[in-house]
Amino acid sequence: MDFFKLISDIERVDPEIYDRLDSRRRVFRHFGLAGKTLTAAMLPNLVSGVFQRAYGQTTLNPDIVAVLNLALSLEYLEYYYYDSGLKATNLIPAADRPAFEIIRNDESGHIKVLREALGAAAIPDPGRATFDYSGGKGSGTGPFAAAFGNYALYLGVAQSFVDTGVRAYKGGATKLMSNKDILEAALNIHSVEARHSSHVRTVRRGVAANAAAITVPGNLADLNKQPKSWISGTDNGGPSPSTTPSTAAVYGPGVPATGGPTDLFFPADSNTTQAGVDLLTNTAGATAASASEAFDEALDAATVKTIARNFVDAKSTLFV
Amino acid sequence: MSSIPSLPPVGPGTADAPLLPRRSFLRYSGAGLAVGGLLLAGCDDDNDDITPGGTIDVGSGDTGVLNYAYALEQLEAAFYAKVKEGAYYKGLAGGSLEKQVFDDLAIHEQIHADFFKKVLDTKAIKALEPDFSTIKFDDRNSVLGAAKSFEDLGVAAYNGAGRYIQTPAYLLIAGKIVSVEARHAALIRDLINYNTFVGSDVVDLFTPTNATSAPGVGSGTGKEKSMMPTDVVNMANKFLKDGSKISASNIK
Incomplete structure (x- = not known):
């Protein structure tokens, strides 16, 4: 058997073969081969096992399906938001279009990854019409109705979506621990979402100060409009704390909000105690602001859904 | 690590070109699956850059x-x-x-x-x-x-x-x-x-x-x-x- 000819042939019809296969180190660990001598007798089993991993249908446990489908729902929410923004005339300035094209495309990639992981269990594409980015649950008359004609508002809603996404992936990660490859894929999406959030916040500072984005510091007296690229305290409730829906929930506590050092719980982003360690006394010079900034907080699935449901038609089952 | 199997001489743009970069093929095929001799010695070559002792x-x-x-x-x-x-x-x-x-x-x-x-x-x-x-x-x-x-x-x-x-x-x-x-x-x-x-x-x-x-x-x-x-x-x-x-x- 010419193993490499086989792989090479498959590659011509399936360019993603290498994405489907485990990395080599994991292949050997998976088959208990680490440090052993591979013999000819072992090869057939190894090869069939590799292809079972690559193409075989395996049943994911329901917790993993739930986490990934919530993530996929959020990715659709974000994808259509950025896609609609790029299609709106005179919304995104030319200098910022490359960034939003990158972000939209990253979300599209995440959708692809999540669909592949979920297989037949993936929710169908809800389509653009399912979403009501005004925050009006389908009425189209929510507080963010002008988002596609007002760049500052558009950016504020974008920040709220992406920060919700970052908190959701963080909250879901522990439920993926039984499948290390899916866990790693989710972590590799999570950090990209955090990079998006950082950039959107940077852009917002520039818009708020009417200056080049990379010259404007965060304004601790107006975190709503001019945030840091990281979350400081609860960012004073985020871009739109006084509307209904409010963005305060994006930076507020989840359920449960308290717990012991090794419990899983979801405090507000202003939290300054981690694993039972009081960060304020543990580091000289730490402040409530810096200690909260140093750690992003997670959210539970139910709280994430409550936030996101404001942005879908009430007749949809998305985020229910 | 023993020998890496020789690969077909392909490059981008040829009929036989892999659709992914050659590097990704090497990542996989360099696994020590030395097909010729079917040898897989202790795959412990990842630490070459670490100073032996004293780490x-x-x-x-x-x-x-x-x-x-x-x-x-x-x-x-x-x-x-x-x-x-x-x-x-x-x-x-x-x-x-x-x-x-x-x-x-x-x-x-x-x-x-x-x-x-x-x-x-x-x-x-x-x-x-x-x-x-x-x-x-x-x-x-x-x-x-x-x-x-x-x-x-x-x-x-x-x-x-x-x-x-x-x-x-x-x-x-x-x-x-x-x-x-x-x-x-x-x-x-x-x-x-x-x-x-x-x-x-x-x-x-x-x-x-x-x-x-x-x-x-x-x-x-x-x-x-x-x-x-x-x-x-x-x-x-x-x-x-x-x-x-x-x-x-x-x-x-």
Whole structure:
């Protein structure tokens, strides 16, 4: 058997073969081969096992399906938001279009990854019409109705979506621990979402100060409009704390909000105690602001859904 | 590692060209599946860059991962502390973005390092001695370039180590830190070159098949490129003095 000819042939019809296969180190660990001598007798089993991993249908446990489908729902929410923004005339300035094209495309990639992981269990594409980015649950008359004609508002809603996404992936990660490859894929999406959030916040500072984005510091007296690229305290409730829906929930506590050092719980982003360690006394010079900034907080699935449901038609089952 | 099997002489644009870069084929086929002789000797060649003897083993299990994180956070904290002593930082105007950024990054990373030290308690590795002799602390480009390297490395390291964490609460903690590192990385990259908050060096960028493609249709994944501990250690050790170089070979 010419193993490499086989792989090479498959590659011509399936360019993603290498994405489907485990990395080599994991292949050997998976088959208990680490440090052993591979013999000819072992090869057939190894090869069939590799292809079972690559193409075989395996049943994911329901917790993993739930986490990934919530993530996929959020990715659709974000994808259509950025896609609609790029299609709106005179919304995104030319200098910022490359960034939003990158972000939209990253979300599209995440959708692809999540669909592949979920297989037949993936929710169908809800389509653009399912979403009501005004925050009006389908009425189209929510507080963010002008988002596609007002760049500052558009950016504020974008920040709220992406920060919700970052908190959701963080909250879901522990439920993926039984499948290390899916866990790693989710972590590799999570950090990209955090990079998006950082950039959107940077852009917002520039818009708020009417200056080049990379010259404007965060304004601790107006975190709503001019945030840091990281979350400081609860960012004073985020871009739109006084509307209904409010963005305060994006930076507020989840359920449960308290717990012991090794419990899983979801405090507000202003939290300054981690694993039972009081960060304020543990580091000289730490402040409530810096200690909260140093750690992003997670959210539970139910709280994430409550936030996101404001942005879908009430007749949809998305985020229910 | 014994011989890598010879590959068909193909290149981009030929009929036989693999659709993915040759490197990815090598990554897989270089596995030691030496088909000719079917030899797979102990696959232990990943530690070549680590000084034999004298390295600090971060340990195994959750202690190993936490010490691994502690080592990287120590390195970052020491770097930003040094930045604040340098002429570049000292020349920054009060109230400027860059001053705020380096003030924030310095305290964030110190908080991370101190946090791990406290959690690890008696199991913590020693305080590491950094070697930043290749960084020019009076030069903006040098400082920003090094900051980018450290932040991107931190993100890739946490993402790659997630699979080795056994206690759910520690995975959650790692998640809380890695997104902050990613926020740092993105801003530093934007300071170097606006709109490079993600780049093909750190993220497998996605390209839609065409301008009207439905979501999910295209090449790439939009995923960060995570790194395994041995690869991270090889990079981190370039900034650690002899006697402070680390080994993470027992994280598995």
